[in-house]
Amino acid sequence: xxxxxTADYPGKKFGLPLKGPRSTPTYVRRVLGLAVDWAICVxxxxxxxxxxxxATLGVFVAISALGGFIxxxxxxxxxxxxxxxxxxxxxxxxxxxxxxxVLIALVVPALITDSDLRGLHDRLVGTIxxxx
Numbered sequence: 001x002x003x004x005x006t007a008d009y010p011g012k013k014f015g016l017p018l019k020g021p022r023s024t025p026t027y028v029r030r031v032l033g034l035a036v037d038w039a040i041c042v043x044x045x046x047x048x049x050x051x052x053x054x055a056t057l058g059v060f061v062a063i064s065a066l067g068g069f070i071x072x073x074x075x076x077x078x079x080x081x082x083x084x085x086x087x088x089x090x091x092x093x094x095x096x097x098x099x100x101x102v103l104i105a106l107v108v109p110a111l112i113t114d115s116d117l118r119g120l121h122d123r124l125v126g127t128i129x130x131x132x
């Protein structure tokens with residue numbers, strides 16, 4: 001008898017599909033998005049802030065927040081084809097795009113994930129990353 005491995009998957013309890021648009025993105029997409037964002041921030045930091053670590057982190061928060069407000073995702077999210085979506089549906093609002101990058105900058109919240117691959121930062125602001 002063949003076992004059904006799709007019975008429980010990340011995002012299922014929120015009504016998200018297993019694959020395709022609005023599904024939960026893989027870690028590969030998430031890491032790609034973060035790598036693109038970090039590369040942009042390091043480049044800006046080298047050019048304008050003499051590669052100061054705190055300035056680099058500030059640029060990351062600023063770019064991520066601005067991208068969240070305008071595009072529901074950072075530049076890296078756009079490249080990785082993922083976006084921030086509110087769990088309850090509707091508009092993203094003002095808190096999530098600002099709070100998420102601040103919490104990610106603290107690192108630990110992003111490392112604490114649940115079975116739906118939501119980091120603590122997403123749980124605190126009521127969001128989930130989904131495929132565009």
